[in-house]
Amino acid sequence: MDFELTEEQQLAVDSWRGVLERDIRPIINQYLDGAIPKEVTHQLLRLGAQYGMCCAEVGEADGGLGLDMLTSGLISEELSRVSPDLAGTGFLTQGVALKLARGGSPELKARYLSGLLSGELIGSSAVSEPDMGSHVRGLKTRAVRDGDNYRISGEKMWTSNITVADLALVLARTDEDEFTIFLLDREDHGYESREIDKLGLAGWSMGQLVLDDLVVPAANAVGGIGGGLRLTMNGFERSRCFVSTLALGIAQAALDDSIAYARERASFGKPIGSHQLIQGLIAEMATELDAARLLVYRGLKLLNREEPSPIETSMCKYFATEAATRITSKAIQVHGAFGISKEFPVERHFRNARMLTIPDGTTQINQLIIGRNLLGLSAFD
Numbered sequence: 001m002d003f004e005l006t007e008e009q010q011l012a013v014d015s016w017r018g019v020l021e022r023d024i025r026p027i028i029n030q031y032l033d034g035a036i037p038k039e040v041t042h043q044l045l046r047l048g049a050q051y052g053m054c055c056a057e058v059g060e061a062d063g064g065l066g067l068d069m070l071t072s073g074l075i076s077e078e079l080s081r082v083s084p085d086l087a088g089t090g091f092l093t094q095g096v097a098l099k100l101a102r103g104g105s106p107e108l109k110a111r112y113l114s115g116l117l118s119g120e121l122i123g124s125s126a127v128s129e130p131d132m133g134s135h136v137r138g139l140k141t142r143a144v145r146d147g148d149n150y151r152i153s154g155e156k157m158w159t160s161n162i163t164v165a166d167l168a169l170v171l172a173r174t175d176e177d178e179f180t181i182f183l184l185d186r187e188d189h190g191y192e193s194r195e196i197d198k199l200g201l202a203g204w205s206m207g208q209l210v211l212d213d214l215v216v217p218a219a220n221a222v223g224g225i226g227g228g229l230r231l232t233m234n235g236f237e238r239s240r241c242f243v244s245t246l247a248l249g250i251a252q253a254a255l256d257d258s259i260a261y262a263r264e265r266a267s268f269g270k271p272i273g274s275h276q277l278i279q280g281l282i283a284e285m286a287t288e289l290d291a292a293r294l295l296v297y298r299g300l301k302l303l304n305r306e307e308p309s310p311i312e313t314s315m316c317k318y319f320a321t322e323a324a325t326r327i328t329s330k331a332i333q334v335h336g337a338f339g340i341s342k343e344f345p346v347e348r349h350f351r352n353a354r355m356l357t358i359p360d361g362t363t364q365i366n367q368l369i370i371g372r373n374l375l376g377l378s379a380f381d
C-alpha cells in the first residue's frame with residue numbers, strides 16, 4: 001500500500017496546519033483542560049469546516065467535500081495535536097452527518113445536513129447505557145409506537161458531545177423488537193442531559209441522556225425502522241480509525257514536547273537528551289508512534305473501498321490507542337517530576353490518551369474481533 005501523500009493531500013494538511021497554529025491554537029489554549037463553551041465550539045467548527053472538518057467525507061451530492069478517508073483522517077490527526085477535544089467533537093459530528101446522508105429521509109437531510117457540515121449544528125450518537133456498553137444488542141432503551149410517533153424511554157451513558165449537541169441519534173429497541181435509530185432535536189424534543197466529570201479530554205463533552213416517555217415522530221427514524229443496528233455497526237469501523245487519529249495527535253504532541261524538553265533540561269553537566277537511556281525512551285516513543293500511524297493510515301485507506309475491513313480497523317484502534325498510552329507515559333518519564341506537574345502539558349496528554357482505549361470497542365473487544373476473523377471462531381457467543 002502506498003502511503004505517500006498526493007499533492008492535494010499535502011496541500012490540505014499544510015493549509016490546515018497554518019490555520020491551526022494561527023487561528024485555532026490561540027483560542028483553544030484558553031480551554032486546555034476544561035469545558036469549551038458551546039459558542040466557542042461552534043465558532044471553531046465553522047472555521048474548521050472550511051478546511052474539511054465535519055464535512056470532508058460526506059459526498060458532494062449531500063453538500064460535503066467528498067474527500068478520501070485518509071485526507072479526513074489527516075485533518076483529524078493534525079487537529080488532535082492541538083486539541084483532541086475539538087477533534088473528537090468534529091469527527092463525531094461528521095459521523096452523525098454520514099449516518100443522516102446514508103439513512104435519513106429527504107426531509108431530515110434537508111433540515112439538518114447542511115448545519116452539521118458547516119459547524120452550525122453539533123451531533124451526538126447515543127448507544128451505550130449504564131448497564132450496557134460492549135454488548136450493543138443488550139440495550140434496554142425502548143421505543144413504543146403511538147400512531148405516527150414513538151414514545152422513547154431509557155437512559156444513555158457516556159454519550160460524547162451530548163451536553164453541547166443540537167441533535168442526538170439514539171439507538172432504541174422498538175416494541176416490534178427492532179433496533180432503530182431516532183433523530184432527536186434538542187429544540188423540538190427538549191431532552192435532558194448532564195455532563196460527566198472524567199479523567200481526561202475535559203473539553204470534549206460526555207454525558208448522560210435521560211429519556212422519559214419522549215415523543216418523536218416515526219419519520220425521524222434514520223435508516224428506517226429496524227435498520228438501526230446495521231447502521232450503528234457499519235459506523236464502528238470508521239469511528240475506530242478516527243479515535244485512532246486522536247491517539248496519533250496526542251502521542252505526537254507528547255513526543256514533540258519530550259524532544260524539546262530533553263534538549264533543554266540538563267543533568268550531570270549535559271542535556272538529558274545526550275544520556276543514552278533518554279535517547280532510548282525517545283526512540284521507543286517515535287518508533288511506536290510510526291508503527292501506529294502506518295496501521296491507522298492503512299485502516300483509513302481501506303475505508304475508502306467500502307468493503308468490511310474488521311481485522312485492519314480493529315488492529316489500528318487497539319494498537320494506536322494502547323501505544324498512545326505508553327508513549328504519553330514515557331513522556332512523563334522524560335520530564336521527571338515536571339512530567340506529573342500541571343504546569344507542563346504531558347500529564348494532560350497522558351490523561352487524554354488513557355481515555356481512548358475504551359470507546360468504539362475496548363482494546364479487549366477489538367482483540368476479540370481480530371481473533372474471530374482470523375480463527376473463524378467467535379468468543380462472543
Ligand SMILES: Cc1cc2nc3c(=O)[nH]c(=O)nc-3n(C[C@H](O)[C@H](O)[C@H](O)COP(=O)(O)OP(=O)(O)OC[C@H]3O[C@@H](n4cnc5c(N)ncnc54)[C@H](O)[C@@H]3O)c2cc1C
Nearest residue numbers: 125126127128132133134158159160355358359360362364
Ligand atoms: C472517550 C469515550 C467516548 C465515548 N463516546 C461514546 C458515544 O459517543 N456514544 C456511546 O454510545 N458511547 C460512548 N462511549 C462509551 C463506550 O462505547 C463504552 O464505554 C464501551 O463500549 C465499553 O462499554 P462499558 O464502559 O459499559 O464497559 P463494559 O462493556 O462493561 O466492559 C468492562 C470491561 O470488560 C471487558 N469486556 C466486556 N465484554 C468482554 C468480553 N466479551 N470479553 C472480554 N472482555 C470483555 C471490556 O473490555 C472492559 O475492560 C464512550 C466512552 C469513552 C471512554
